[in-house]
Amino acid sequence: MQLNIVLVEPEIPQNTGNIARTCAATGAILHLIEPLGFSVSDKYLKRAGLDYWHMVQIHFYKSFDLLKSKFSGVPFYFVSTKAKYVYSDIVYPDECFFVFGKETAGLPENLLKENYEHCIRIPMLESIRSLNLSNSVAIVVYEFFRQKGFADLQKSGFIQNGN
Numbered sequence: 001m002q003l004n005i006v007l008v009e010p011e012i013p014q015n016t017g018n019i020a021r022t023c024a025a026t027g028a029i030l031h032l033i034e035p036l037g038f039s040v041s042d043k044y045l046k047r048a049g050l051d052y053w054h055m056v057q058i059h060f061y062k063s064f065d066l067l068k069s070k071f072s073g074v075p076f077y078f079v080s081t082k083a084k085y086v087y088s089d090i091v092y093p094d095e096c097f098f099v100f101g102k103e104t105a106g107l108p109e110n111l112l113k114e115n116y117e118h119c120i121r122i123p124m125l126e127s128i129r130s131l132n133l134s135n136s137v138a139i140v141v142y143e144f145f146r147q148k149g150f151a152d153l154q155k156s157g158f159i160q161n162g163n
Contacts, residue, residue, distance in 0.1 A: 001151060003028040003144050004097040005137055006076075008064055008111075011037030011103045018134035024052035026141055027152060031059050031067055037102070064099075064111065071097065076118060079140060080107050081130050083119035090120060092144050103133050 005028050010016045016032070023030045061067045068076065076097040077090065101107035112119055122131060122139055130136075145153055 001094040001148060003095075003141065004031060004071075004074075005029070005141065006031040006033065006064075006067065006097055006099040007102075007133075008033045008099060008107060009035055009037070009102040010133070012133070013038040015103060015133045019137045020056045020058070021052050022134070022138050022141055023057075024055040026145060028141060029057045029059065031061060031097070033061050033064050033067065076115065078107055078112060078115050078119045079121070079136060080112055080119050081121055081124075082106075082112060083121035084116075085120050087120040087122055087140050088143055092147055094148070096144075098137070098140050098144075100133060100137060106130070 003026065005019060005023055007016060007019065007030070010032065016036075016038070020030055022028070059067075074095055074097060075093055076099055077087075077092070078099045079087070080101070099107065099111075120140070122136055124131060131139075145151070
C-alpha cells in the first residue's frame, strides 16, 4: 500500500511543511512540482515540519507531465473545489496519487478538464472559496487510510480505564 501526495507549484512554505509532517505521520510520499514559491531550505518550511524531515520521502519534478509519465499505471485523483465527486465517495486503490494545486489558483483548468472523471472535492459552504491546503491534504489522506482500516498506522496507544 502506497499513498502519494502531489503539490503542483506550492507557494506557502508553512503549508508544505505541514503537509510534509502529515506525510511523515502516515508514510505517504511527497512529490513537489516546480516552480516552488519558496526555497526548500526556507526556515518556515523547516519549522512547520519540525524534526520529521528525515522521515519524509520527497521527490522534485520540473513538470507534472514528468511525474505522470513515470507512474503511468497508477491512478491519480485531482482535488479541486470544481469537482463533481466527493472525496469520501470514491473507493481508493492501495496505491494512488492525490494531486493538489497551488494555494492562490488551485490546479490548472486544462489538467482538471483532461482528468474530470478523477477529480474529487471536499464539501464546504458555497460562500467559502477553499480550505487551507494543508488541511485539505490531511482530510483526504486520512480518508484513504480510514478506507484501509488505518493499516500500517498505530491503532493503540490510548489510555483505557485509567491505565
